[in-house]
Amino acid sequence: MDNFKLYTPINIGNVEIKNRVLMAPMSLGYEEKDGNVSSRLQDFWIERAKGGVGLIVVDAVTVDSSVPYLGFTISLGEDKFIPKFKSFVDEIHANGSKLFPQITHPGPESISWMFGKTPVASSNYINSLGKSVRELKVEEIEAIVEQYGDAARRAKEAGCDGVEFHCAHAYMLAGSFLSPLRNKRTDCYGGNLDGRAKFAFDVIKNIKKKAGDDFPILMRISGDERVLGGNTLNDMLYLVPKFVEAGVDAFEISGGTQYELCWKIIPCHYESPGVNIKEAEAIKKVSKVPVFVVGKINDIKLGESLVERDVVDGVVFGRPLLADPELVNKGFEGRYEDIRPCASCGGPCITRERSNPVAKCAINPELGREKEMAITEAKIKKNVVIVGGGPAGLETARVAAKRGHKVTLIEKSDRLGGQINLAAIPPHKQDLTRWVKYLKVQVEKSNVDIKLNTEATAEYIKELNANVCIISTGSTPFIPKVKGIENIDAITGSDVLSAKVKDAIHGKVLVVGGSLVGCEVTETILHNAVGPVQIHMIEMLGEIAPNLCPNNKVPLMKMLNEKGVVMSTNTKLLEITEDGTGVIVEKDGKEEVLSGFSKIIFCCGAKPVNNLADELKDIEVHIIGDANKPGQVHHAIEAGAILARKIGDVENLDSEKAIAN
Structure with missing residues (x-):
């Protein structure tokens, strides 16, 4: 192994982390109904601790048990949660990692509306789930600040090594206060950048008061919200030194907002690796405490390089640790080819099945089933x-x-x-x-x-x-047996992607099928175009690429629209015309003729x-x-x-x- 700085110790406050790798907080759907850490979650985190992660950040631990996050939520909102949480923390420590719970008040992102309770926020607006939220009164804000401090005290009593304070993405309560996109207040908790940051400063002060100055705070912020009217990098460069002075011991730099640019927060195919590096590097220059970066650091070699070049003090891996819990150990040992790689695909870790909405991994079927999927020697060799x-x-x-x-x-x-x-x-x-x-x-x-x-x-x-x-x-590939199919040399999406179609496709093209494959074929044709191309896509269902995650779908649809792709939904192919250049379709119960096509490409499943x-x-x-x-x-x-x-x-x-x- 090369002696990379990534694998050397670093301090967050007075706590030494054995290396500079943090595990990002991720909501996986494995939580219990009662607010405790489930055995499934514990098994999941223990494997990552065994795999070499220096610090595990446990996602969205609510400071108020009556205010759950997206689904079942781990809680430190009451003292009764301390004993079980402590036994969990002890297991993580026994396997070599430190642990910070990400304490948060879900606020506008709470599903409390399901129980007849309106979610609360800095101001009145519509949240990321399309629900109305209610502006908090000052006395309510002050009570929530106390809840943060109480949760931090419980975390310390449970043996945690510190806490993470989530203030990023204009999301959840602290994020809604910090962002001008959400906070429209004119009292002491709004009006300008200092006013919007007051809630965060009050929480930091209360945590230090109740958990002690020696109990570290890792703060997650958006280095830039990347939306007109949102917080900018300059805003963060102004606030970071003030947060440090208030008691923050390290920063995790993310970016974007949960509402307008979801694909910037969990970047997939349409974003380059390291989307927040520029902001993290700038923030490191004004910060007296360590700065870590998160956001599509999907190759440990990139992490090694960033720390080696002193761009940041450490890196935060999320999805790559879903793909391979041994990521850090394998990197430390130089076993790069043995790392099960994350392709940032936006697959089942994000796009959950409705019938079983828990995280899975496209390349790692063991995710969330670490014990039951252990590989053992076969009883009978075959x-x-x-x-x-x-x-x-x-x-x-x-x-x-x-x-x-x-x-x-x-x-x-x-x-x-x-x-x-x-x-x-x-x-x-x-x-x-x-x-x-x-x-x-x-x-x-x-x-x-x-x-x-x-x-x-x-x-x-x-x-x-x-x-x-x-x-x-x-x-x-499946080619439908429609009338007139014999009038054309039927081309499938696979033919296009495998280069069986030898030359660049041009002219007016019909793509039959608007699933993921139809979209990918359309995108490939446009990408390889030599000369003008006009594409018309027809889809029987009411939506194009219905199962594609928003993190990929939003930028994809933006590109297709910019390229002038015509997308017709609720449109069924009935017949191909005798000359092979047109089709008869049924759209919304009425027949239409589409004509003038130089190519008809079938993306109709398999x-x-x-x-x-x-x-x-x-x-x-x-x-x-x-x-x-x-x-x-x-x-x-x-x-x-x-x-x-x-x-x-x-x-x-x-x-x-x-x-x-």
């Missing part, structure tokens, strides 16, 4: 043949080999990665290739026998003496490819990933991860049960 080297097949091979099975991976093309290779083609999606590189290296290190450019047949699998065959052959399964006899067969049911990448990887953990442990393993969550 000869496992996997057909298909996409994400499902690669993850299955990785885990099965680690469990002691003999694994052969057959891939008919000349490269591994499957659909991820296509998903990485559109602009801004290059980071997805990191998943393929990681999985490829891991299966190679696990001595998986990889056979590229090889067609799997029942005879060949029999020759390999397979006990188990896993079909992960993916899917093929159908499974799993014919081989029917040819295999007298062998245990499982079908996973898109070969079972086309879906998102995390579904494929999760299916492979779960199945591989059961092979050799369960007799007559049923495929459907094996891949069930």
Whole structure:
């Protein structure tokens, strides 16, 4: 390992942190109803402590038990929470990390409206959930300030090493006071920058009064709100020295606001790494206490470089620690190729399933299930043949080999990665290739026998003496059988992304299907355009890319609109005209003719490819990933991860049960 400064100790106040890596506060949906730390959350954080994180910041710990955040919320609003919180903190300490709870009053972002109680804020406005909030009276503000101090005192009694005070993003109560976008008061808590900051100063003073001057405060702020009328970097350069004088011991620099620029707070594909570095570097120059930066620091090498060059004092990792809890240890040991990489994809860590709204990770199926997904040696070692080297097949091979099975991976093309290779083609999606590189290296290190450019047949699998065959052959694009389809050379989105369409597409183009693939194909055509391109996208549903997270969707839709893409929803393709340049569609119950197209491209979903399964006899067969049911990448990887953990442990393993969550 290189002796990078990132891995050296640093003090926040009088507390020494063993390295300069902080774990960002993230709401994951694992909380208990009663305000305590759940066993699931504890397991999650313990794995990150074991993985080398210097300081864990626990997200959104409310100072008022009656005011919950987005869902079930950890609380330090009453003394009764101290004992259980202390046992949790002791576990974190035993595994080598320090811990700061992020104490906050959810204020405008509280879901108290669900219980008939109007959320409170600095002023009257509509919150991020579209609900009205109520302006606090001065006496109410003073009572809440006391609650912050009481929560900090409880944190200290529970053995915490300090607290984080959330004042960023024009969000939650403290953020709503600090930001001119929210605070329209004319009393002592508003009117100008000093007035808007008074609430924060009062809270800092109360924390120090009740928890002691030796109890550190880490303050999270937006270095710049990046919205006209919001706080600017200059505002923060003015306030930071004053916050230090008031008692703040370190800063975590974020940026943007939760309302106007959500993709700046949790930057995904459409933002470059390190979105808040410029502001953090400037703030460090006026701060006498350590400055940490957060915001798409998705590669530990970037973190090493920032600290080495003295741009900041330390870095804050969020989603990369969801992807790999051992991130810090692996970086310290120089095992970069073994780090399971975060691609900042905006996937299931942000875009939750409605039926089970907890955080998952596209590349790490173990997230939130650290104990139950531990990899153990198989009871019976088997000869496992996997057909298909996409994400499902690669993850299955990785885990099965680690469990002691003999694994052969057959891939008919000349490269591994499957659909991820296509998903990485559109602009801004290059980071997805990191998943393929990681999985490829891991299966190679696990001595998986990889056979590229090889067609799997029942005879060949029999020759390999397979006990188990896993079909992960993916899917093929679906082309609807509409009238007139024979009048055109049907082109699919995959044809465009895989460069089967040899030349740049120009002229008037119809994209049939407004899902994520349709949007990505449209974006790719525009990006590669040589000459004028006019794109019309039609979608049967009432929304374009309905399942895409806002952090990606907002900038994507902005770009498509700026490029003049026509997007027609509630529009069904009925027929292709005889000359192949037009279509008949049904929109809102009425037929219309769209004409003049030089290309018609189909992005209408996919159908499974799993014919081989029917040819295999007298062998245990499982079908996973898109070969079972086309879906998102995390579904494929999760299916492979779960199945591989059961092979050799369960007799007559049923495929459907094996891949069930």
